Amino acid sequence: MRALVRREFDAVRLREQGVEAVTGDLADGRGLDAAMRGVQTLVYLVHTLDRSGDVVANDLTAVQNATLAVRAAGVQRVIFLGHVAASESSASQYLVARWATELAVRQSRLGWTVLRAPLILGRGGTLFELMRRTVDRSPVVPLFRWRRTEVEPVALSDVVEALRIAIDDPAMTERSFDICGADRITFGAVVRGWARAAHRPRLFLPLPGCGEGIEEQWAWTLARLPRRETRLLLETLRDRQVCPDPSRRFPLGRRPLAYDAAVAEVLGGG
Numbered sequence: 001m002r003a004l005v006r007r008e009f010d011a012v013r014l015r016e017q018g019v020e021a022v023t024g025d026l027a028d029g030r031g032l033d034a035a036m037r038g039v040q041t042l043v044y045l046v047h048t049l050d051r052s053g054d055v056v057a058n059d060l061t062a063v064q065n066a067t068l069a070v071r072a073a074g075v076q077r078v079i080f081l082g083h084v085a086a087s088e089s090s091a092s093q094y095l096v097a098r099w100a101t102e103l104a105v106r107q108s109r110l111g112w113t114v115l116r117a118p119l120i121l122g123r124g125g126t127l128f129e130l131m132r133r134t135v136d137r138s139p140v141v142p143l144f145r146w147r148r149t150e151v152e153p154v155a156l157s158d159v160v161e162a163l164r165i166a167i168d169d170p171a172m173t174e175r176s177f178d179i180c181g182a183d184r185i186t187f188g189a190v191v192r193g194w195a196r197a198a199h200r201p202r203l204f205l206p207l208p209g210c211g212e213g214i215e216e217q218w219a220w221t222l223a224r225l226p227r228r229e230t231r232l233l234l235e236t237l238r239d240r241q242v243c244p245d246p247s248r249r250f251p252l253g254r255r256p257l258a259y260d261a262a263v264a265e266v267l268g269g270g
Contacts, residue, residue: 004035026062027051029069036073041167042066044080044105049094049126049229059097060104067108077111077173079166081159084116084152084178085239092235102176113166114176115159115250118241119190121181121262122156123269126225127233130215133223135195135202142214143206146237147188152180155262162250177250178243182258187237190259197263 002020005011011021024031026046036042044066048058070078086098105112119127135141162179166172185193188204195202219230243249257265 002035002039004031026065027058029065032065032069033073036069036075039070039073039075041077041079042070042075043163043167044078047094047097047101049232050226052228055093055232056097056100059101063101063104067104067110070110071108075110077113077170078105078108079113079115079163080105081163082114082116083236083241084118084180084243085236085241086116087239090236090239092232092239094232094236095239111170111173113172113174115162115166115179116176117154117159117179118151118181119153119187120156120159121153121259121266122159123266126229127236130219130223130225130230130233131191131194132198133225134218135191135200136198137222138202138218140203140205141191141195143188143191143204144215145209146234147186147191147206149187149237149240150184151187151190151241152182152184152243153190153259153262154179154181155257155265157265158252158256158262161252165250165252176248178245178248179250179252180243180256181262182256184242185259193259194263197260197267 002022003014004022004024005014006023006025008023011023014021022031022035024035027048046062048062049055051058080102082102083095083098086095086102088096088099090096102114105114121128159179192204215234216227216231219225220227
């Protein structure tokens with residue numbers, strides 16, 4: 001296994017865990033030859049939300065650099081982890097960028113598999129961390145219009161298992177799947193459920209409007225998260241994040257975790 005990361009600090013951490021790591025950057029093409037050499041399957045997990053400029057253009061540049069490098073290196077397959085709500089008609093720049101990246105992967109003349117996920121329940125993700133840190137650190141939690149948006153939140157462990165299966169099964173080439181959790185709930189229920197599971201008694205304050213501006217400020221002052229990345233991800237909460245067709249659900253071989261079980265898994269992992 002080899003990972004391409006942008007910072008040497010992250011590369012060192014991965015090497016300490018036994019993972020071969022190469023530093024580079026898909027956006028400017030740096031380090032790609034070394035990263036792709038000898039690789040059979042590329043798992044593409046990249047977005048460019050933390051870069052200035054147009055996120056759609058940035059994402060397209062990154063994926064185009066990646067596909068050029070993998071074709072030159074003789075890589076056989078690309079597995080792309082996208083978003084279940086990705087659409088060219090979305091009001092969210094991030095979801096349009098996910099749609100454009102998926103399209104580029106499909107048109108790359110490579111063997112491809114597309115997996116789409118909604119909100120992933122696992123530490124480290126910006127949107128999850130915004131929810132977790134806000135609930136953990138504030139006695140009052142505002143719930144904006146997104147509190148009514150439906151989502152099928154998925155456990156990080158289920159996403160990892162789906163990626164493992166897709167890597168091992170070449171029969172999934174040129175197919176796309178949705179990786180969603182067992183429960184369809186609202187984002188408001190997601191926030192309340194975390195507070196309940198984490199034993200954080202909170203006052204929940206429903207407010208009109210989408211509230212990205214206020215939440216962006218909270219992300220900086222309370223959660224200490226990047227403003228631009230948070231703002232772009234908050235825009236995604238206007239779109240339903242559910243599997244629209246049961247036939248598109250990923251064949252995990254078991255039932256995906258329900259929301260409460262996924263939250264318990266996060267809490268159990270510290």
